Amino acid sequence: MDVNCEDAVRENPIYSVSISGYEILSEEGSGSKFVAYTTLVKDNNGTRTVKRRYREFHFLSTKIEPFLQGVHFPKKRWVGDNLDKTFVRERQTALQHFLTAALDLYKREKSKQAAQVERFLCDKVALGQFCPLTKASTSAASLSGRPKVAANRQQVKDRRICLVGFMAVGKSSIAAQYAQGNYSDSYLPTIENTYHKTIQVNGEIFHTDVLDTAGQDEFSALNCRYTLGVYGYIYVYSVASRRSFEMVKVTNEKLKNELGHDGFPRVLVGNKTDLVQERKVSTAEGRSLAEEWGCGFVECSAKSNTNIEAVFLRLLQDVERNDPATQQDREKSGGCTIT
Numbered sequence: 302m303d304v305n306c307e308d309a310v311r312e313n314p315i316y317s318v319s320i321s322g323y324e325i326l327s328e329e330g331s332g333s334k335f336v337a338y339t340t341l342v343k344d345n346n347g348t349r350t351v352k353r354r355y356r357e358f359h360f361l362s363t364k365i366e367p368f369l370q371g372v373h374f375p376k377k378r379w380v381g382d383n384l385d386k387t388f389v390r391e392r393q394t395a396l397q398h399f400l401t402a403a404l405d406l407y408k409r410e411k412s413k414q415a416a417q418v419e420r421f422l423c424d425k426v427a428l429g430q431f432c433p434l435t436k437a438s439t440s441a442a443s444l445s446g447r448p449k450v451a452a453n454r455q456q457v458k459d460r461r462i463c464l465v466g467f468m469a470v471g472k473s474s475i476a477a478q479y480a481q482g483n484y485s486d487s488y489l490p491t492i493e494n495t496y497h498k499t500i501q502v503n504g505e506i507f508h509t510d511v512l513d514t515a516g517q518d519e520f521s522a523l524n525c526r527y528t529l530g531v532y533g534y535i536y537v538y539s540v541a542s543r544r545s546f547e548m549v550k551v552t553n554e555k556l557k558n559e560l561g562h563d564g565f566p567r568v569l570v571g572n573k574t575d576l577v578q579e580r581k582v583s584t585a586e587g588r589s590l591a592e593e594w595g596c597g598f599v600e601c602s603a604k605s606n607t608n609i610e611a612v613f614l615r616l617l618q619d620v621e622r623n624d625p626a627t628q629q630d631r632e633k634s635g636g637c638t639i640t
């Protein structure tokens with residue numbers, strides 16, 4: 302049964318909202334620059350980022366300002382392209398006040414205004430971006446915003462990963478080999494399944510939830526669970542099936558449409574490399590598609606347990622690179638900043 306995304310969002314009360322930073326982006330076509338604020342929204346599905354342009358805040362403000370007495374909302378001001386650093390930061394602080402008040406309103410009443418706030422905070426196609434940060438979780442730690450801490454007091458990062466691809470390409474076999482270290486020659490089509498494994502990458506601990514989906518074809522609609530709270534995707538095809546290779550392209554288009562952008566972490570995976578005689582898709586073809594998409598590429602065999610962990614390591618590294626929190630840490634430690 303398909304879950305309607307809007308219903309799913311409505312059933313999840315929003316717990317907190319904060320603006321973690323901003324990015325200077327360029328408008329497609331005209332190339333003119335603008336500021337997008339990174340808004341972290343926490344609900345039952347975990348924390349995700351929604352990037353919002355300043356004018357979107359203005360739009361929300363015009364709808365609900367009469368109900369938010371005494372809330373200072375920064376007025377429009379022309380400073381170059383409004384990219385002046387001090388001004389952008391001033392706005393950031395003011396917008397945080399505005400959002401806090403808006404969230405209070407949302408919590409107090411389920412009115413039309415609250416619906417505006419909710420849509421603004423949760424809309425997954427804001428600015429064409431939707432970057433989930435943590436897995437769906439209702440644990441006290443995640444709802445209170447405290448990071449989980451492992452026994453050795455090291456922070457643990459939750460990462461929800463989604464396996465997609467045509468039927469029988471080996472998605473479940475890859476997930477089972479990764480999480481449980483086992484493999485079976487029998488084929489049981491999947492409806493939906495989640496595997497869990499904790500791994501360490503570059504000294505950091507990750508709790509990975511691997512969502513194993515039912516094989517997709519040209520006609521299958523993407524379920525919203527495949528995008529809610531998902532950090533990155535593993536696109537699986539079988540090197541022994543040309544059709545499955547074509548299908549990852551179709552799935553990629555669907556995900557791009559669903560997420561509204563093309564910058565999400567993904568890794569292209571050619572499975573069943575043990576079937577040497579039956580190979581239909583060359584390594585060069587796989588690599589070239591991955592290069593076109595600007596993503597990682599791994600060939601593996603779930604059967605012989607070749608390169609399975611490499612698939613997940615590669616994706617997690619890309620997820621980290623894409624994570625605004627990690628980027629901020631990097632900036633704080635002297636990394637480069639977009640200005």
Ligand SMILES: Nc1nc2c(ncn2[C@@H]2O[C@H](COP(=O)(O)OP(=O)(O)OP(=O)(O)O)[C@@H](O)[C@H]2O)c(=O)[nH]1
Binds near residue numbers: 466468469576603
């Ligand atoms: N030779 C070979 N067979 C594999 C490999 N991985 C999976 N298989 C076989 O391919 C068949 C399908 O594997 P699954 O893992 O169930 O495929 P799936 O993509 O999860 O299929 P759906 O759930 O229907 O989408 C099974 O018979 C597996 O044993 C592999 O690396 N090599």
Ligand SMILES: [Mg+2]
Binds near residue numbers: 474489513515
């Ligand atoms: Mg399966």
